[in-house]
Amino acid sequence: MVDLVTMSEYNEKKETCGTICLKYLLFTFNFFFWLAGLAVMAVGIWTLIQKSDYISLLPSNTYAATAYILVIAGAIVMITGILGCCATFKERKSLLKVYFILLLCIFILEVLAGILAYIYYQQLNAELKQSLKQTMTTKYKQPGEEKVTNAVDKLQQEFKCCGSNNSEDWRDSIWINSPEAEKRLVPDSCCKTVTQRCGIRDHPSNIYKTEGGCITKLETFIRAHLLIIGAVGIGIACVQLFGMIFTCCLYRSLKSEPY
Numbered sequence: 001m002v003d004l005v006t007m008s009e010y011n012e013k014k015e016t017c018g019t020i021c022l023k024y025l026l027f028t029f030n031f032f033f034w035l036a037g038l039a040v041m042a043v044g045i046w047t048l049i050q051k052s053d054y055i056s057l058l059p060s061n062t063y064a065a066t067a068y069i070l071v072i073a074g075a076i077v078m079i080t081g082i083l084g085c086c087a088t089f090k091e092r093k094s095l096l097k098v099y100f101i102l103l104l105c106i107f108i109l110e111v112l113a114g115i116l117a118y119i120y121y122q123q124l125n126a127e128l129k130q131s132l133k134q135t136m137t138t139k140y141k142q143p144g145e146e147k148v149t150n151a152v153d154k155l156q157q158e159f160k161c162c163g164s165n166n167s168e169d170w171r172d173s174i175w176i177n178s179p180e181a182e183k184r185l186v187p188d189s190c191c192k193t194v195t196q197r198c199g200i201r202d203h204p205s206n207i208y209k210t211e212g213g214c215i216t217k218l219e220t221f222i223r224a225h226l227l228i229i230g231a232v233g234i235g236i237a238c239v240q241l242f243g244m245i246f247t248c249c250l251y252r253s254l255k256s257e258p259y
Contacts, residue, residue: 022250026088029243034081036236040110041074043067043232047225053151054218059131062120063222066229069113073106077236080106084243093251100247103240110237117230124219124226132215133164133172140187141175153189159217161210162190167202169213 047067048055055064080102087095139145140152156162163169163186170176170186184199190207191198198206210217 022246022253023088026243026246026250027085029246030081030084030088033084033239033243034078036239037074037077037081039074040070040077040232040236043228044070044072044074047229053147053154054222056147056151057132057135057155057218058222059127059135060120062116062123063226066113066116066120066226066233069109069116070229070233073109073113073233073236076102076106076109084247088250096247096251100244100251103244103247107237107240107244110233110240112233114230114233114237117226117233121223121226121230124222128215128219132218133169136164136214137169137173140173141180153187155214155218156187156189156208157194159210159214159221160192160208161214161217162186162208163213164215165213167207167209 044067048064048071058064080099083095083102084099086092087099135148136152139148141149167186167190170190173181175181176184176186182197182200184197185202186199186207188194188197188199190202192206192208201207
């Protein structure tokens with residue numbers, strides 16, 4: 001009789017092979033998931049810090065919004081990864097529920113970032129055509145528009161271009177037509193070799209005459225980064241599906257076991 005009771009208690013505490021496998025699968029997933037969260041957050045922060053100048057040239061906040069979503073999602077992923085490890089080893093069903101809900105929230109955020117990136121990718125060309133020339137000609141060197149001024153100078157120097165479509169766009173510039181321009185025809189940042197008042201000559205030997213102007217360069221640049229943001233968001237979201245499946249399986253396995 002004593003042997004039967006002892007055996008019964010042993011069987012009640014014994015973990016099934018499937019549960020053990022699920023635990024280690026979920027733990028391994030959480031480790032890589034935590035690293036993925038770090039990568040996602042890094043991509044978002046890198047976009048906001050390194051490319052923040054160009055955000056001021058864009059007509060909408062969609063590009064910045066996708067980056068912010070990635071930063072938030074990455075931070076939650078890292079916290080969730082730690083929670084997932086605790087829930088897995090402690091075999092707490094309540095923690096597994098919270099973990100699953102957080103995974104679902106992150107999944108939605110990252111899918112949203114991917115969708116926003118894709119939508120903006122399609123709209124970018126039309127938006128830039130409508131707004132970039134106006135932004136450059138009406139806000140460059142204007143009071144309170146230092147961000148735009150710095151972004152335009154950086155854009156023209158980094159991508160070796162001049163004007164939205166071409167250097168003639170600067171003829172419509174408020175600043176170029178003002179006394180402050182000191183008879184410049186284009187900003188000094190259009191020059192191949194930047195010196196004080198070098199913009200008074202708009203000859204091809206002195207300034208950049210890039211085909212398609214800055215709009216083509218900026219569009220190519222933003223599109224490339226939108227692809228990275230979209231791919232990271234959707235890619236991590238797909239990986240999370242496995243985490244949610246593992247969590248459900250472990251939860252069901254624990255629930256079916258006697259306590």
